Amino acid sequence: AQSVSQHNHHVILSEAASLELGCNYSYGGTVNLFWYVQYPGQHLQLLLKYFSGDPLVKGIKGFEAEFIKSKFSFNLRKPSVQWSDTAEYFCAVMLSGSARQLTFGSGTQLTVLP
Amino acid sequence: ETGVTQTPRHLVMGMTNKKSLKCEQHLGHNAMYWYKQSAKKPLELMFVYNFKEQTENNSVPSRFSPECPNSSHLFLHLHTLQPEDSALYLCASSQDPPNGELFFGEGSRLTVL
Numbered sequence: 251a252q253s254v255s256q257h258n259h260h261v262i263l264s265e266a267a268s269l270e271l272g273c274n275y276s277y278g279g280t281v282n283l284f285w286y287v288q289y290p291g292q293h294l295q296l297l298l299k300y301f302s303g304d305p306l307v308k309g310i311k312g313f314e315a316e317f318i319k320s321k322f323s324f325n326l327r328k329p330s331v332q333w334s335d336t337a338e339y340f341c342a343v344m345l346s347g348s349a350r351q352l353t354f355g356s357g358t359q360l361t362v363l364p
Numbered sequence: 365e366t367g368v369t370q371t372p373r374h375l376v377m378g379m380t381n382k383k384s385l386k387c388e389q390h391l392g393h394n395a396m397y398w399y400k401q402s403a404k405k406p407l408e409l410m411f412v413y414n415f416k417e418q419t420e421n422n423s424v425p426s427r428f429s430p431e432c433p434n435s436s437h438l439f440l441h442l443h444t445l446q447p448e449d450s451a452l453y454l455c456a457s458s459q460d461p462p463n464g465e466l467f468f469g470e471g472s473r474l475t476v477l
Contacts, residue, residue: 254406259404282463282464284464292470293469293470294456294466295366295468296465299465342464344464351409351420351462352409352464352466353406355406356405
């Protein structure tokens with residue numbers, strides 16, 4: 251079965267620092283990749299997604315992620331974080347094919363200090 | 365406002381109680397999901413319904429019983445739960461076939477005493 255690993259459980263940054271959250275998956279076939287975000291007290295929502303094409307995808311609020319197939323990775327980045335980026339971030343993978351269910355990582359809590 | 369509404373937002377129950385969680389979506393989707401979210405663990409997919417038919421049951425104990433009377437409503441009936449079942453239960457919906465974009469509710473925080 252496929253799995254998704256997010257190695258950083260909690261990241262603490264100061265405002266304006268650059269962010270990179272790691273995500274690795276274990277599956278050799280064609281995958282679709284996602285980052286979801288959960289702001290404090292709010293619902294989980296889609297941040298960005300990769301299906302095909304340009305491996306560098308841009309999402310909302312200045313976030314981007316790069317798919318590196320050879321490394322089975324889909325890391326999330328933002329050049330300069332803000333206090334309002336404090337949230338929990340979840341990487342997710344969906345296999346192409348009949349199952350088409352999302353497998354989530356365990357999440358990374360990002361705390362941005364003002 | 366996400367278009368997916370869950371009630372109750374918080375629930376405390378004893379191990380012998382019977383209670384239900386409710387989810388309603390106003391997005392016109394045909395697929396609905398129950399996920400369990402526990403601290404520091406990946407979201408666990410519990411059940412999937414497509415067009416009211418259950419298409420996924422990820423080895424969930426029988427003390428959790430889903431019900432999907434129509435494409436807009438999803439229930440999770442709870443009975444004789446264990447303290448380790450305490451978690452945030454998330455409902456989500458999506459188009460069918462799914463494209464990976466799920467719309468989540470805010471969750472029902474369940475505490476089992």
